[in-house]
Amino acid sequence: QVQLQESGPGLVKPSQTLSLTCTVSGGSISNGDFYWSWVRQTPGKGLEWIGFIFHRGTTYYSPSLKSRVSISIDTSKNQFSLKVSSVTAADTAMYYCARDPTVGHFDYWGQGILVTVS
Amino acid sequence: EIVLTQSPGTLSLSPGDRATVSCRASQSINNNYLAWYQQKPGQAPRLLIYGASRRAAGIPDRFSGRWSGTDFTLTISRLEPEDFAVFYCQHYDSSPSVTFGQGTKVEVK
Numbered sequence: 001q002v003q004l005q006e007s008g009p010g011l012v013k014p015s016q017t018l019s020l021t022c023t024v025s026g027g028s029i030s031n032g033d034f035y036w037s038w039v040r041q042t043p044g045k046g047l048e049w050i051g052f053i054f055h056r057g058t059t060y061y062s063p064s065l066k067s068r069v070s071i072s073i074d075t076s077k078n079q080f081s082l083k084v085s086s087v088t089a090a091d092t093a094m095y096y097c098a099r100d101p102t103v104g105h106f107d108y109w110g111q112g113i114l115v116t117v118s
Numbered sequence: 119e120i121v122l123t124q125s126p127g128t129l130s131l132s133p134g135d136r137a138t139v140s141c142r143a144s145q146s147i148n149n150n151y152l153a154w155y156q157q158k159p160g161q162a163p164r165l166l167i168y169g170a171s172r173r174a175a176g177i178p179d180r181f182s183g184r185w186s187g188t189d190f191t192l193t194i195s196r197l198e199p200e201d202f203a204v205f206y207c208q209h210y211d212s213s214p215s216v217t218f219g220q221g222t223k224v225e226v227k
Contacts, residue, residue, distance in 0.1 A: 039216075047163070047206055049216035060214050063119075096162055104210025105153035107174065109162035 002026040004097050004110035012091075012117050018084040022097030022110055029078045030055050035100040036080045038071060040093040041112075048093075052100060053080055087117045120144055122207050124219035130227040137194040139222045141207035149185050151210040154192045157221075158203045166205075167192060194224075202226055 008020035022036070029036060037052035051061035053071045061069050065084070073080040084091055094114050098106035121144040131137055141152070149170040155163035165174040167183035170190060180195040194201055207219040 037216075046220050047208070047218035049218070052214075062215065098162075100210075103168070104151040104214075104216070105165060105168040105208065106155075106163070107165050107168075109164075112162050 002099065002108045004099065004108055006095060006097050006110045006113040008113060010114055010116060012087055012115060014088055014117055015086055018087050018091060018115055020082045020095055020113060020115070022080050024078045029073065029080065030075045033101060035102055036073065037098045037100050037106060038082045039096045039098055039106070041096065042093045050082065089117050092117045119215065120147060120209055120211060120217055122209055122217055122219035124207060124222045126222060128223045128225060130225050131197055132227045133197050133199055135197050137197055137224050139192040139205050139224070141190040141219050143188040143190070143209065146188055147209055147211070152185065152190050153208045154183055155206045155208065156203045157206065163206060
């Protein structure tokens with residue numbers, strides 16, 4: 001059974017960089033059949049796709065966040081990571097990592113991590 | 119950018135009722151890339167339907183999806199107590215880009 005688990009600071013100061021890691025267990029992140037994704041959720045904007053990364057490092061980002069977002073992958077640790085720079089209160093959200101079997105939906109999700117910018 | 123508009127915002131029903139949630143796309147989309155999720159308080163979304171009408175693994179057959187043009191529908195044939203939640207539609211396009219509907223809450227009447 002595949003499991004994803006987010007980790008990182010729950011509190012980030014404005015203008016700083018938010019950094020989160022997703023650890024995947026029960027399957028190899030090097031499997032070329034999946035995209036590894038980040039999605040966030042706020043009460044105001046609902047669910048928002050941030051971006052995803054393929055096992056070889058190819059990345060795709062939401063146009064609205066592209067200038068501030070970076071996703072990376074560490075196959076040796078079976079992890080992928082998210083960085084969001086120059087954060088503001090609008091980046092306060094529940095952040096989820098998720099797996100996409102390259103067909104445009106998310107079949108496994110982490111439990112989520114609440115990040116507050118303050 | 120494709121916009122997904124869900125209706126109604128809230129659906130008040132009783133266990134045993136039929137629930138119908140709608141998702142309208144702002145333009146024609148590939149139905150192979152339309153999915154539905156269920157989210158309960160404090161939990162991550164759970165995949166119910168993908169490809170507009172294919173049930174995900176382990177999803178009961180009371181959940182079904184269909185489409186007509188730009189209108190997509192999630193139906194729960196008979197609501198069980200555990201089905202009350204918020205439901206989201208989601209689309210992927212080849213830009214690539216992913217968009218979600220704003221959600222429909224199915225609550226106990």
